Amino acid sequence: MSRKLWLSTVTVAIALLAVFAAGAAAKSAKVGATGGTLNVDTSTDVDYTDPALDYLSTGWEIEYSTCLKLMNYPDANGAKGSQLIPEAAAGFPKVSSGGKVYDFTVNAGFTKFSNGQAVTAANFKAAFDRDADPKMQSPAVPFFSDIKGSDKSPVSGVKVNGKHLVITLTKASPDFLARMAMPFFCAIPTNLAHDPNGVLAPPSAGPYYISDRVPNKSITIKKNPNYKGKRPHNVNQINYNVGNSLDAIYLRVQQGASDYAAQGIPPASYAEAAQKYGINKGQFWVKPQLGVSYFAFNHDRSLFKGANGTALAKAVNYAIDRPALLAQSGYLAGKRTDQVLPPGLAGFRDAALYPLKRPDISTAKKWMAKSGVKDGQTIEYYTSNRGAAPLAAQILQFNLKQIGLNVNTHLFARAVQIDKEGTRGEPFDITSEGWIADYADPYDFINVLLSGDNLHASNNNNVAYFNDPTFNKAMRSASLLAGAKRYSTYGNLDVTMMAKNPPWAARNNFNDRILVSKRVGCFTFNSTYSVDLAALCIK
Amino acid sequence: MFRYLVRRLIWAFVLFIAVTIVTYVIFYAIPADPARLACGQRATAECIKRASHYLGTDRPLYVQYGKFFGRLMPVAGIVEGNPHLKTPSLGRSFTNRLSVNYVVLNAAPVTASLVFGGAIFWMMIALPVGILSALRPRSLLDRIAMVFVLVGISAHPVWIGLLFAYFFGFKAGIFPITGYCDFVNPSGDCGGPVQWAYHLILPWTTFAILFAALYVRMIRANVMETLGEDYVRTARAKGAPEWLVLRSHVLRNALLPVVTMLGMDIGIALGGAIFTESVYGLPGLGKTAIQAIENFDLPVTQGVVVFATLCIITFNLLVDLLYAWIDPRIRLT
Numbered sequence: 125m126s127r128k129l130w131l132s133t134v135t136v137a138i139a140l141l142a143v144f145a146a147g148a149a150a151k152s153a154k155v156g157a158t159g160g161t162l163n164v165d166t167s168t169d170v171d172y173t174d175p176a177l178d179y180l181s182t183g184w185e186i187e188y189s190t191c192l193k194l195m196n197y198p199d200a201n202g203a204k205g206s207q208l209i210p211e212a213a214a215g216f217p218k219v220s221s222g223g224k225v226y227d228f229t230v231n232a233g234f235t236k237f238s239n240g241q242a243v244t245a246a247n248f249k250a251a252f253d254r255d256a257d258p259k260m261q262s263p264a265v266p267f268f269s270d271i272k273g274s275d276k277s278p279v280s281g282v283k284v285n286g287k288h289l290v291i292t293l294t295k296a297s298p299d300f301l302a303r304m305a306m307p308f309f310c311a312i313p314t315n316l317a318h319d320p321n322g323v324l325a326p327p328s329a330g331p332y333y334i335s336d337r338v339p340n341k342s343i344t345i346k347k348n349p350n351y352k353g354k355r356p357h358n359v360n361q362i363n364y365n366v367g368n369s370l371d372a373i374y375l376r377v378q379q380g381a382s383d384y385a386a387q388g389i390p391p392a393s394y395a396e397a398a399q400k401y402g403i404n405k406g407q408f409w410v411k412p413q414l415g416v417s418y419f420a421f422n423h424d425r426s427l428f429k430g431a432n433g434t435a436l437a438k439a440v441n442y443a444i445d446r447p448a449l450l451a452q453s454g455y456l457a458g459k460r461t462d463q464v465l466p467p468g469l470a471g472f473r474d475a476a477l478y479p480l481k482r483p484d485i486s487t488a489k490k491w492m493a494k495s496g497v498k499d500g501q502t503i504e505y506y507t508s509n510r511g512a513a514p515l516a517a518q519i520l521q522f523n524l525k526q527i528g529l530n531v532n533t534h535l536f537a538r539a540v541q542i543d544k545e546g547t548r549g550e551p552f553d554i555t556s557e558g559w560i561a562d563y564a565d566p567y568d569f570i571n572v573l574l575s576g577d578n579l580h581a582s583n584n585n586n587v588a589y590f591n592d593p594t595f596n597k598a599m600r601s602a603s604l605l606a607g608a609k610r611y612s613t614y615g616n617l618d619v620t621m622m623a624k625n626p627p628w629a630a631r632n633n634f635n636d637r638i639l640v641s642k643r644v645g646c647f648t649f650n651s652t653y654s655v656d657l658a659a660l661c662i663k
Numbered sequence: 664m665f666r667y668l669v670r671r672l673i674w675a676f677v678l679f680i681a682v683t684i685v686t687y688v689i690f691y692a693i694p695a696d697p698a699r700l701a702c703g704q705r706a707t708a709e710c711i712k713r714a715s716h717y718l719g720t721d722r723p724l725y726v727q728y729g730k731f732f733g734r735l736m737p738v739a740g741i742v743e744g745n746p747h748l749k750t751p752s753l754g755r756s757f758t759n760r761l762s763v764n765y766v767v768l769n770a771a772p773v774t775a776s777l778v779f780g781g782a783i784f785w786m787m788i789a790l791p792v793g794i795l796s797a798l799r800p801r802s803l804l805d806r807i808a809m810v811f812v813l814v815g816i817s818a819h820p821v822w823i824g825l826l827f828a829y830f831f832g833f834k835a836g837i838f839p840i841t842g843y844c845d846f847v848n849p850s851g852d853c854g855g856p857v858q859w860a861y862h863l864i865l866p867w868t869t870f871a872i873l874f875a876a877l878y879v880r881m882i883r884a885n886v887m888e889t890l891g892e893d894y895v896r897t898a899r900a901k902g903a904p905e906w907l908v909l910r911s912h913v914l915r916n917a918l919l920p921v922v923t924m925l926g927m928d929i930g931i932a933l934g935g936a937i938f939t940e941s942v943y944g945l946p947g948l949g950k951t952a953i954q955a956i957e958n959f960d961l962p963v964t965q966g967v968v969v970f971a972t973l974c975i976i977t978f979n980l981l982v983d984l985l986y987a988w989i990d991p992r993i994r995l996t
Contacts, residue, residue, distance in 0.1 A: 167944075168954060169759070171758055171759045172759060172760075177760075179703040179704075258713060261701070261710075261713060261714055261717050263701070263702050263703040263705070263706075263710065265707070265709070265710055266705045266706075266707050266710065267705070269707075320717070320760065321755065321760040321761070321762075322759070322760060339759065339761050339765075339766070339769075340766070340769070340770070340946050340951070341769075341946055365842065366946070367843075367944040367945070367946045367950065368840075368841040368842065368943075368944030369841065369941055369942060369943075369944055371825060371828075371942075372828055372840050372841035372942070372943070372944055373841075375828065375829065375832065375833040375840045376840050376841065378833070379832075379833055379836070379840065381839070381840065537693070537695065537959075539695035539696075539699075539700055539958075539959050540693060540694055540695045542695075542699065542700075543694055543695050543696050543699055544694065546699070559704070560704075562704070562705060572705065580708055582708070583699060583706050583707070583708055583711055585704070585705065
């Protein structure tokens, strides 16, 4: 009797569940069929949607579609997409006083903020003043510290004169215009609160605006009804769904429940995606990013000092197996390189300096002999304990063993590694690092990562502690140049430095591997901001 | 009873302080600077200095802990001689400056939905299967149940979750692959009780399998043990019908430990069902804790720890009180 009762109960429960699931599934299918809306999945939330605070690539991708900037990158693929053009500025600024004064004429009659307010020069000044407000703790500060009075808000070096926005620098900085294309400096309403916690849905004057954000859950982006500019604005709405695992996102995009995997898919699935959808044929896109991965040699350590150190640095550059190192990051993760500047960045000059296809152990051994380093010497190596880093450490260990070096690997949480390697005097010989461009200019790679002028007791970006007076001088000179001369000088500097006194062993440049659903058309990739959301459309 | 309650509450307070201090100390043993992370890849010394001051990480550890504890107390102004009530605060996230109260209070209902729903699922499986297995030991049903127990205990929830998401979500399209819909507040098209439950069926099942397996084994063992007790034999000898023996003599005694386990398991799981939440992208406490640890976000990590500690303490206390109520032999002193 009791068994029958249990069986009946379980049967009824299962039947109820099935009916319930079928009903809910039908409703869900209806919901997913709304036209004009693009669904985007991201595994982790953006840190902020406030332009003064946001400093992550996923957030900048969104802000590329929402921000109105003085200068911007066009909605175009390839090299064209990395050439600065005026956006809210009527044209390129008038530069005077030996490159210290930039006079922009703001002409943004083609748009208004999403809340209906007009855009004037004052809205750009408001962005500088807000970024400079110590209360905001904005990470933008290093990018405009050369503006007069930038340590206080309002910034005295940014003045509004009618339609003119006049910016005065403390020294000539030819990369200034490139920095102005960063989302930190996009137009904001003059009355936008200086809230250190950030504004979740600030009004914006670009093609789109963030209409709603529920942290750790969703971001809703809508077409700015007041935007009449030339930039594309195809879909009506973009819904960001936050928090799914990469595995789930991969399935959802294939199923069509999501249209774009904004933070990628599981590394092991890229090969399958490439096989299923082909490469750059509509659904699976592989595009080069402006970034580089490298082993930095600690020049504060005796091993890498002087002529002997240079010989050892060259030996390592010949000994490492770049294809094997790159393969650890998954299929099509990047392109092997032996240079600092990434291809696609203005100034890059391709040069065959070190072996990219396989290690050249015999040449490496010759340089080892010149370095005077004894067989069996131990190298202290710092790297991260996540992703492909421990695997790459094993490859480095094997490669350097071939030339008589023992690698002692220290694995750290990524944040700990950054802290340790950035502290001068930390006992490592080689550290593994990567860099993605903040803005498309060679200064952001060469001067930021390798100039000895930027060395401090802690928090160094130059984790090679490279401090060669000749190259320091060359970097300073290059940073003051403008136009074609600037780029060719940087390109030559890159090649000369890596050939004569390599501060690093550059490993590879990065690829952005993008999976979109079959609904998505009009795909445009910007090398600085990744997928151009404003340009995406639904077939 | 009152003295027992007071004693338990004092111990709960001590435990709470110990747990939060340990979390603080562990965090500061890790040589990573949250201020450096806050300033991004182009962090300058000046930015880091300002960020440290803003985050409060430039102060000694005991000062930071004191401030944390002060914020957490529901009363302020005691030192100034002006005591007044205030909302306890867990501070703000180092990573995105969100209020930790907001983060925890938004994540907690998701975890609660998963855990309470999952508990109903696992009890729906474990009770009938465990009891029937005990009543018919070594029968076909019992053997199948034991295979289920073995698989349930051995298979990792992540693996089960991925299989379910692939087959029932991706291949069959019966259930959503991942995601969460609010029970009350719709976000976009997703919301309301039906969508809430529909999105949780696979997570509930995944979450329930491990516990169901454990509970089947425990219920089966308890029932079998109780069936051999003298008072059960006496009841049968006195001619009591089998269903009455089972209900009044066997189950009432055999399920006492189950109540204890259930209370403790729910309390622990409320601290974050990490694996299930991660697989199904549920924005609950487990997922929040993982992200906070990865980002060295002490306030959020501490917030989840505080919440989990409170849940465990509360549920343990509830279980103890419930136990005394269910079993008259137990007296709380």
